[in-house]
Amino acid sequence: MTNIVLNEKACAEYALENLILGSKPTETLGRVARYYYSIGYKKKEIGSLLEDFMLKCDPTINIVKWQATIDKQVNSADKYELIDISGVEITQSEIDKIQQIEGKLLQRLMFTMLCLAKYGNAINPNNNNWVNRKDKEIFSLANITLTTKRQSLLINDLWTMQYIGYSRVVDNININVKIVDNESPTVLYISDFRNLGNQYMRYCGEKYIECECCGKVVKEKHGKQRYCTECATEIDRQKSLERYYKSHNS
Numbered sequence: 001m002t003n004i005v006l007n008e009k010a011c012a013e014y015a016l017e018n019l020i021l022g023s024k025p026t027e028t029l030g031r032v033a034r035y036y037y038s039i040g041y042k043k044k045e046i047g048s049l050l051e052d053f054m055l056k057c058d059p060t061i062n063i064v065k066w067q068a069t070i071d072k073q074v075n076s077a078d079k080y081e082l083i084d085i086s087g088v089e090i091t092q093s094e095i096d097k098i099q100q101i102e103g104k105l106l107q108r109l110m111f112t113m114l115c116l117a118k119y120g121n122a123i124n125p126n127n128n129n130w131v132n133r134k135d136k137e138i139f140s141l142a143n144i145t146l147t148t149k150r151q152s153l154l155i156n157d158l159w160t161m162q163y164i165g166y167s168r169v170v171d172n173i174n175i176n177v178k179i180v181d182n183e184s185p186t187v188l189y190i191s192d193f194r195n196l197g198n199q200y201m202r203y204c205g206e207k208y209i210e211c212e213c214c215g216k217v218v219k220e221k222h223g224k225q226r227y228c229t230e231c232a233t234e235i236d237r238q239k240s241l242e243r244y245y246k247s248h249n250s
């Protein structure tokens, strides 16, 4: 699952503090390497710091196998600065244009592309409204489940309407979002890049809730719902554990 990080410094510090390599170790290593570089370490020092970090995370790890990855991350530690933005602003004119599109599915897709283009602009001033991600990733962020064929048709619809321009490179599409208008007043602030499609639906007044535990925006399945499915399951598990211990201690 895609994870778009807005604050890489906090993310690197969290990984270092809690010794978490995560499900994408290469990404974590890259972030930690750039973090060390940002606080003044030399590349040579960063290499051994990364090794230490990996061994602390997993003492059984075969560090030799990871050497090439570590070297690569150390080498590019000075290429990109750590991402540190609080979110992106969506403006009235952008929302107006999206709402002129027929159908919520296409609107959701366009909204997601807009957020991604603005994210790209925020982390790279030369981005010029481009989005370069896999179709799969874009549709997952838009909370749209469709066959690849239908995905292409939707993208093509937006292209026909001249909302986007694109060039296709293997399974990636480089999309240029044409509806960015930073001069118009801000109406929505996106500070969480999970479930962008759901966030759009919630903005439109549909029944979506923000999970009180993890903050993710999910479709409301019943009234009084406070948590997303994952958090609700975890909370239930904790509660039954507590009940179990209570009944066995009295």
Ligand SMILES: [Zn+2]
Pocket (backbone or CB within 6 Å): 211, 212, 213, 214, 215, 216, 227, 228, 229, 230, 231, 232
């Ligand atoms: Zn949750």
